Amino acid sequence: MSQATATTQDVKSWNGGHSPFNVSYGKMMMWFFLLSDAFTFGAFLISYGTTRFFSAVWPDPNKVFHSFPFLGEANAPLLFVSLMTFILILSSVTMVLAVHAGHYNDRKGVIKWMLWTIIGGIAFLACQAWEWTHLNHQGAWWGSFTDPATALSSFEHFFTADKAVIAQHGLQATHDFYNYFFTITGFHGFHVFSGVVFNVMILLNTVNGKYELRGHYEMVEKVGLYWHFVDLVWVFVFTCFYLL
Amino acid sequence: MSAHHHNDNDTQVLYEGDQSKLYSGLMNHHTDIHSADSKKQVSKIWKVTGLLAIVTIVEVALGLYGTGAGMPKGLVNIFFLLLTIYKAAYIVRVFMHLGDEKKSFLITVLIPLTLFIWFIIAFLYDGGFWLEMNTNF
Numbered sequence: 001m002s003q004a005t006a007t008t009q010d011v012k013s014w015n016g017g018h019s020p021f022n023v024s025y026g027k028m029m030m031w032f033f034l035l036s037d038a039f040t041f042g043a044f045l046i047s048y049g050t051t052r053f054f055s056a057v058w059p060d061p062n063k064v065f066h067s068f069p070f071l072g073e074a075n076a077p078l079l080f081v082s083l084m085t086f087i088l089i090l091s092s093v094t095m096v097l098a099v100h101a102g103h104y105n106d107r108k109g110v111i112k113w114m115l116w117t118i119i120g121g122i123a124f125l126a127c128q129a130w131e132w133t134h135l136n137h138q139g140a141w142w143g144s145f146t147d148p149a150t151a152l153s154s155f156e157h158f159f160t161a162d163k164a165v166i167a168q169h170g171l172q173a174t175h176d177f178y179n180y181f182f183t184i185t186g187f188h189g190f191h192v193f194s195g196v197v198f199n200v201m202i203l204l205n206t207v208n209g210k211y212e213l214r215g216h217y218e219m220v221e222k223v224g225l226y227w228h229f230v231d232l233v234w235v236f237v238f239t240c241f242y243l244l
Numbered sequence: 245m246s247a248h249h250h251n252d253n254d255t256q257v258l259y260e261g262d263q264s265k266l267y268s269g270l271m272n273h274h275t276d277i278h279s280a281d282s283k284k285q286v287s288k289i290w291k292v293t294g295l296l297a298i299v300t301i302v303e304v305a306l307g308l309y310g311t312g313a314g315m316p317k318g319l320v321n322i323f324f325l326l327l328t329i330y331k332a333a334y335i336v337r338v339f340m341h342l343g344d345e346k347k348s349f350l351i352t353v354l355i356p357l358t359l360f361i362w363f364i365i366a367f368l369y370d371g372g373f374w375l376e377m378n379t380n381f
Binding site: 020021022023028031035038039042043046047049050051052053054055056061062077078082085086089090092093095096097099100101103104105106109221224225228229231232235236238239242243244 | 297
């Protein structure tokens, strides 16, 4: 008895019976999954950074990424990836609006904003498919640029460095650059793809009235966390590959 | 027999828990999407959207014209990293509602991320060291 009265409110919150973090189990586990996923992406990006620091030269993003669909040979550095970034940010906004509608048990709102989020996700994936195809047509892929006999003219335009340095180290740097580029944007793209699949599942459940029956739309919130995380990772991928 | 009987609704409760006991503050159940409170939230979301868009435009402008206008590449890169963290913070705080969670939960999520400080410094330093060894020795 006396023990019970001596405990503070703070200690009581860990004595069982309710959530000390005021968060449901599923949502907390989503956060912890995202934390582990952040370390996976972090490890990828840091190993990319290590290789880049290790290299005497590195491709200049403004020289590598300068094309835009239907503009042919027009030189438009950063324009297309900016469009992709805006698409992903906007789909994150529509997602948070879906979560908001869910907090108010507004089924129609959830359906509307989930639809927009899915469209945004598909648009982003379409952009990425175009970019990968375009780079592939220029000879880039996993394991490309390995043949020592490769002509200097096929990769020197990626660089802004001294020509002698490019001749000596450019081939290896181009090879490393594209391996990391396809691995990291591919891993991110796969996250976007699985996010779209989750979003479709949540939309179908919402349309079928499953969450209305359940009395809350917390699943929208959990999948929303995943979707925002995908946007968050893109913020870092964008900086590491296209800006720095 | 009756003690072990669950109807469909009870099964739902067991599956997801009774969320009404868990939500508080912003996460609490609300009823009117057209209420002033709801509109305030939505306008905050759009404000953050505008902020993220402006920061992205600044980043792209720096990427295109920063070094051309005479800014040293190192300084441009520092701006890129600061703006990236600025954007990330807004996404996590507002879009992912981490700013609305209990402070103890926020700290629980953020503390493991401080490992990145060591992680980034150690590995990039290692890369730079190997370049030095390969170039000068």
